[in-house]
Amino acid sequence: MAPDSIASLNDILQKDEGTLLQGWVDNQVNATAFRPDRTSRQELMDYSRRFLTLMREAVKAGEQDIMSPAWAGVRQMLDDLSVARAQQGFSPSETATFIFSLKEPLFDRLQRALGQSEGVSRLWLTNLLLDRLGLYTTEVFQRGREQLIIRQQQELMELSTPVVTLWDGVLALPLIGTLDSARTQVVMENLLQRIVDSGAAIAIIDITGVPTVDTVTAQHLLKTVAAARLMGADCIISGIRPQIAQTIVHLGVELGTVVTKATLADAFAIALKRLGLVVQKASTAPRRRDDDGADARAAGERGEG
Amino acid sequence: MERIPILKMGEYLLVTIQVDMHDRLAMSLQDDLTSRIVSARAKGVLIDISALEMVDSFIGRMFGDIAAMSRVLDAETVVVGMRPAVAITLVELGLSLPGVRTALNIERGMELLRGLIGARGLDDAGSA
Numbered sequence: 001m002a003p004d005s006i007a008s009l010n011d012i013l014q015k016d017e018g019t020l021l022q023g024w025v026d027n028q029v030n031a032t033a034f035r036p037d038r039t040s041r042q043e044l045m046d047y048s049r050r051f052l053t054l055m056r057e058a059v060k061a062g063e064q065d066i067m068s069p070a071w072a073g074v075r076q077m078l079d080d081l082s083v084a085r086a087q088q089g090f091s092p093s094e095t096a097t098f099i100f101s102l103k104e105p106l107f108d109r110l111q112r113a114l115g116q117s118e119g120v121s122r123l124w125l126t127n128l129l130l131d132r133l134g135l136y137t138t139e140v141f142q143r144g145r146e147q148l149i150i151r152q153q154q155e156l157m158e159l160s161t162p163v164v165t166l167w168d169g170v171l172a173l174p175l176i177g178t179l180d181s182a183r184t185q186v187v188m189e190n191l192l193q194r195i196v197d198s199g200a201a202i203a204i205i206d207i208t209g210v211p212t213v214d215t216v217t218a219q220h221l222l223k224t225v226a227a228a229r230l231m232g233a234d235c236i237i238s239g240i241r242p243q244i245a246q247t248i249v250h251l252g253v254e255l256g257t258v259v260t261k262a263t264l265a266d267a268f269a270i271a272l273k274r275l276g277l278v279v280q281k282a283s284t285a286p287r288r289r290d291d292d293g294a295d296a297r298a299a300g301e302r303g304e305g
Numbered sequence: 306m307e308r309i310p311i312l313k314m315g316e317y318l319l320v321t322i323q324v325d326m327h328d329r330l331a332m333s334l335q336d337d338l339t340s341r342i343v344s345a346r347a348k349g350v351l352i353d354i355s356a357l358e359m360v361d362s363f364i365g366r367m368f369g370d371i372a373a374m375s376r377v378l379d380a381e382t383v384v385v386g387m388r389p390a391v392a393i394t395l396v397e398l399g400l401s402l403p404g405v406r407t408a409l410n411i412e413r414g415m416e417l418l419r420g421l422i423g424a425r426g427l428d429d430a431g432s433a
Contacts, residue, residue, distance in 0.1 A: 185393075192389030192392055196409075201413070227389075227392040230391075230396070231407065232386075232408035232413060
């Protein structure tokens with residue numbers, strides 16, 4: 001941009017800030033991209049005023065490269081605005097309208113200040129400058145959205161459900177987070193595939209990490225259990241917290257013949273027993289008494305089942 | 306017309322479904338199997354569906370029907386080797402086949418059949 005061009009821009013920004021601001025905000029509010037549900041005139045006014053102040057500083061420095069340190073304040077302000085708008089759900093063009101709607105009032109002033117003849121070329125240069133700023137907001141907007149997507153992907157990864165092998169022939173599926181139908185599908189496919197791969201006869205579904213169990217969640221759990229049974233594997237549901245037991249009964253959810261246990265340890269013990277395995281203490285002397293105790297407990301469990 | 310072979314192994318019948326089932330094939334399998342259970346005096350039926358890739362509600366119901374018919378004819382039925390996709394489909398169709406015994410593979414299925422028939426043999430002996 002030629003020095004005198006920037007000088008005239010500077011002039012206008014110094015003298016005409018009030019009317020410029022007014023015209024700009026009017027433009028933004030009247031634009032098709034205006035979102036009265038997401039922002040207000042007052043908010044736009046605040047942003048626009050801050051922008052004009054920062055831009056005046058930058059233009060006063062006579063610098064025309066918007067990536068130079070003189071424009072750092074403007075860029076920072078656009079960063080904040082664009083990221084905020086990305087998170088509020090604005091589209092890129094709605095965001096860029098913030099800059100582009102400044103064109104008309106600013107050109108108007110420039111034209112009046114310069115007269116027709118030499119105005120055109122200078123207008124063009126200002127035009128370029130504003131376009132670049134507009135594009136910059138779009139870029140940062142995209143970056144803001146990408147950050148959002150990356151964060152959501154991480155959350156999804158954390159929610160993904162691993163199938164772990166507790167013992168030869170015993171799988172465990174610790175569920176964490178809400179069970180919706182899409183997730184149930186993934187969980188079911190994972191579990192069934194692992195049953196095929198490992199030839200496991202028993203699968204323990206642990207719902208300690210499931211915050212609430214409603215009729216839909218219970219339905220999904222029962223579906224998974226039924227599918228595993230069709231493949232020839234038995235399912236045990238464990239990790240049922242007292243509140244969840246109450247909810248299940250109050251909702252009248254029928255768990256049918258599915259074996260349920262309060263803790264994963266209980267479920268694992270049952271699984272080992274079905275496989276004909278026994279867990280013993282390694283030391284010899286006090287072992288006999290402990291074994292008796294374990295046997296008594298086991299007998300109690302058998303009676304209960 | 307194609308038929309599904311039914312193999313006799315001692316007191317068990319072995320049915321391996323290796324083609325995609327259609328309704329007529331399913332009906333003829335029901336016919337063949339029931340008459341074979343009677344003629345062979347079979348005590349157990351093992352149906353291997355590990356090659357079956359697709360099921361619809363009709364075929365799903367057929368497994369339940371076959372199990373129920375065999376039970377009436379005093380034979381136990383075990384369905385083995387169901388694929389995950391088939392299991393999911395059946396569950397989504399609302400067919401969890403409560404009357405059908407299942408096992409992961411032929412080996413486990415045979416074990417299960419022997420157990421069932423062994424237990425029943427003891428019961429019969431006890432009541433007699």
